[in-house]
Amino acid sequence: MAIETPSAKKNVLEFKSTSLVTPVLILASDDLADINQQLTEKVSQAPEFFKNSPLIIDLQKLNAIAGKLTVEQIITVVREHGFMPIGIRGGSDQQNDQALALNLPVHSTHSQTAPLTDKKVPATLVTAGAETAKTIENRPLPENKLITLPVRSGQRVYAKGDLIVIATVSAGAEIMAEGNIHVYGSLRGRALAGVLGNAESRIFCSDLQAELVSIAGIYKLKDDLMRHPQQTPVQIALDGETLNIKQI
Amino acid sequence: MARIIVVTSGKGGVGKTTTSAAIAMGLAKHGHKTAVIDFDVGLRNLDLIMGCERRVVYDLVNVINNEATLNQALIKDKRCENLFILPASQTRDKDALTTEGVEKILEELSKDFKYIVCDSPAGIERGATLAMYFADDAFVVTNPEVSSVRDSDRMLGILSSKSRRAENGEEPIKEYLLLSRYSPERVKLGEMLSVEDVQEILSLHLLGVIPESKSVLNASNSGTPVILDEQSDAGQAYADIVARYLGEDRPHRFIDEKKGGLFSKLFGSK
Numbered sequence: 001m002a003i004e005t006p007s008a009k010k011n012v013l014e015f016k017s018t019s020l021v022t023p024v025l026i027l028a029s030d031d032l033a034d035i036n037q038q039l040t041e042k043v044s045q046a047p048e049f050f051k052n053s054p055l056i057i058d059l060q061k062l063n064a065i066a067g068k069l070t071v072e073q074i075i076t077v078v079r080e081h082g083f084m085p086i087g088i089r090g091g092s093d094q095q096n097d098q099a100l101a102l103n104l105p106v107h108s109t110h111s112q113t114a115p116l117t118d119k120k121v122p123a124t125l126v127t128a129g130a131e132t133a134k135t136i137e138n139r140p141l142p143e144n145k146l147i148t149l150p151v152r153s154g155q156r157v158y159a160k161g162d163l164i165v166i167a168t169v170s171a172g173a174e175i176m177a178e179g180n181i182h183v184y185g186s187l188r189g190r191a192l193a194g195v196l197g198n199a200e201s202r203i204f205c206s207d208l209q210a211e212l213v214s215i216a217g218i219y220k221l222k223d224d225l226m227r228h229p230q231q232t233p234v235q236i237a238l239d240g241e242t243l244n245i246k247q248i
Numbered sequence: 249m250a251r252i253i254v255v256t257s258g259k260g261g262v263g264k265t266t267t268s269a270a271i272a273m274g275l276a277k278h279g280h281k282t283a284v285i286d287f288d289v290g291l292r293n294l295d296l297i298m299g300c301e302r303r304v305v306y307d308l309v310n311v312i313n314n315e316a317t318l319n320q321a322l323i324k325d326k327r328c329e330n331l332f333i334l335p336a337s338q339t340r341d342k343d344a345l346t347t348e349g350v351e352k353i354l355e356e357l358s359k360d361f362k363y364i365v366c367d368s369p370a371g372i373e374r375g376a377t378l379a380m381y382f383a384d385d386a387f388v389v390t391n392p393e394v395s396s397v398r399d400s401d402r403m404l405g406i407l408s409s410k411s412r413r414a415e416n417g418e419e420p421i422k423e424y425l426l427l428s429r430y431s432p433e434r435v436k437l438g439e440m441l442s443v444e445d446v447q448e449i450l451s452l453h454l455l456g457v458i459p460e461s462k463s464v465l466n467a468s469n470s471g472t473p474v475i476l477d478e479q480s481d482a483g484q485a486y487a488d489i490v491a492r493y494l495g496e497d498r499p500h501r502f503i504d505e506k507k508g509g510l511f512s513k514l515f516g517s518k
Contacts, residue, residue: 010346150451152405153398168451170401188449 022086023050025078026058030067032077039081047082055083056107060090071098144179151175151189163193171211180204190214194238203236204248218243250283250358253365254383254421256407258399260370262391263428266464267486268367269297270475271387274490276331277475280362283322285353286336287379288369289344295335298325299471309337312349318356327476332361342375354382372406382412385422385493388452391429392441397449400425404450424455426489431460432505443503456489458482459502 029035043050057074075085088099089107096106145159146166153172157163163177168185175181176192183191183205194201194216203213209230211222215238225245228234233248255268265288272284286294289309295301300323306316311334318334325331334353337344357364368379380386386407390400407421408414414421427446434440447454463480467473475490477483481502488498 010348149408150404152408153401155405155409168449170398170405170449172398172402173405185451186448 020054022054022056024056024058024089025083026060027062027067027069027074028065030062030065030069032069032073036077036080039077043081051082053083054086057085057088058090058109059088059092059095060109063090063092063095071095071104072102075102075104145177147175150185153189169210177201192219193236199238202238204233205236206233207231208234208236208245213243215243220245250354250361250364251385252354252358252383253363253385253387254368254380255365255387255389256368256376256380256403257370257389257396258372258376258403259391259396262389262396263458263464264370264389265293265297265367266468266474267387267389267426267428267458268294268365269473270483270486271490271493272363272365273325273328273331273473274475274486275363275365275494276325276328278490278494279330281330281332281360282363282365283332283334283357283361284365284367285334285379286367287345287375288367289336289375290338290341291369292336292338294367295323295333296471297468298333298473300325300333300335301471304335307335307337308353309340309344311353312344312346318353342369342373345374345378347378347381350378351382372402376403377406377410380407380411380421383407383421384413385424387424387426387455388450389426389428390446390450392427392431392435392443392446394441397441397446401450404452423452424493425450425452426455426458428458429460430457430502432503436505454500455492456485457500457502458485458489 027035055078057078062069071088071091078085085104087105087107088095090109091099091106099106143160144162144164145157146164147157148166150167151157151165151169151173153170156174157176159177159179161177162179162182163175164182165175166184169175169183169187169189169191171188173189175189176195178194178196178198180201181191181193181203186207186209187205188209188211190212191203191210192214193203197216199216201215203215207230208225208228210225213220213225213236215236218238218241220243228245229247234245235248236243236245255264257264268284272282276282284294285308286292295304303323306321308321310316311318311321322332322334325333354364366379366383369375388400388403390396404423407423411421413419425447427443431440435442443454443457459481461480461482463477464474464482467477474480474482475486485502488501491498
């Protein structure tokens with residue numbers, strides 16, 4: 001009875017377009033020793049975050065100061081720090097050819113970058129938030145998002161601007177925004193505001209039962225949150241290095 | 249056009265197959281031509297619950313692979329002429345299911361059936377996602393305990409984002425909550441979540457509460473859908489659920505402890 005018959009041919013592949021958030025390395029000096037040292041410092045701050053991280057190298061600034069590094073030299077040094085370069089952008093024709101010879105794609109320079117902080121610019125600066133996919137020029141910012149249905153366990157919602165949810169956010173769900181977050185149902189999942197480092201962003205919710213809340217990377221877990229009043233509207237803001245939860 | 253109902257939960261052992269068998273029989277008893285499909289390829293159970301395990305010749309995977317026609321694989325129920333069962337394959341796994349194959353079967357069934365009930369396997373992998381992909385309505389079976397509720401919540405997320413209706417931007421799948429294995433006594437003792445707790449977490453329309461009942465196990469063992477046991481509380485609960493789904497307004501029962509349940513039953517309060 002159990003005779004295996006060839007199953008009907010099914011599609012084994014599919015092309016889809018996607019946009020990713022990838023760190024971009026902007027070089028402002030061609031001194032390899034300086035770059036090496038500052039990369040070591042940066043990586044040591046968050047080794048797990050940078051380990052095997054994809055990376056795009058932006059050469060515009062380097063070319064503006066007529067830096068004399070070859071693409072191969074740059075790639076070698078970032079690989080030594082555990083990055084996995086996935087292309088360059090803003091390079092000259094010569095640099096683009098060098099990149100292609102190394103099997104690295106050349107990306108367009110149209111996408112925007114959001115600097116993490118506006119501290120003085122060091123010799124190297126890693127900025128998250130640039131998109132590898134081509135983005136439409138003149139895109140209006142900020143892009144706020146309104147969610148009217150419950151955000152279920154396992155779902156993730158990301159807003160490039162403010163995120164407004166007028167339903168519950170279930171345990172196991174994750175909502176993220178580059179700006180503020182407002183939740184008008186119960187907030188039981190994770191809420192991360194200012195994910196690109198905007199310390200001014202806030203979280204507002206009418207019933208705080210969250211698993212985690214975070215603003216600009218500073219977070220509090222459920223155990224800490226349980227001490228605060230529930231079933232009453234609160235706002236969460238960053239005060240220096242600590243999250244402040246206040247009733248509204 | 250048939251209405252496609254998926255019976256799903258995420259978690260295993262909550263009563264999906266019992267529910268599928270009961271509501272399919274209930275719909276057929278109301279005079280609607282109904283097919284019930286077992287999507288649990290490799291762990292076939294529905295045929296046992298329906299009491300037709302000795303009449304299985306061809307199965308769902310045979311039809312998908314064009315080794316048998318749909319009419320050859322459909323088993324006509326002996327108790328109700330409006331009910332047909334399409335069993336799963338026991339010798340294959342869920343990779344044997346293809347989206348195109350399932351779509352073809354559902355389209356063919358839609359021509360002369362009024363309702364198609366898809367009994368989803370547990371989990372959120374291929375069998376489960378294919379069972380719900382083409383659905384119009386979803387019966388989410390949940391037990392009153394936290395892990396079942398969270399899995400149902402996850403399933404609801406998948407229903408609203410990965411179904412054909414969601415992908416084509418059509419009207420979303422209608423979702424109904426079926427709270428099974430409910431024991432008012434244990435809720436009172438704080439050992440189980442109450443109907444209100446579950447509804448607050450899931451924010452979902454409650455179609456019915458099925459009490460924890462010995463009759464369910466007896467029915468499974470004898471291969472009779474529990475809805476046919478009209479004396480049993482679980483059988484009555486499923487009959488209510490089918491009637492409510494078909495648009496009848498019936499009060500909820502089995503939520504309060506025995507005495508209250510009987511009281512409201514006699515006097516029709518609430």
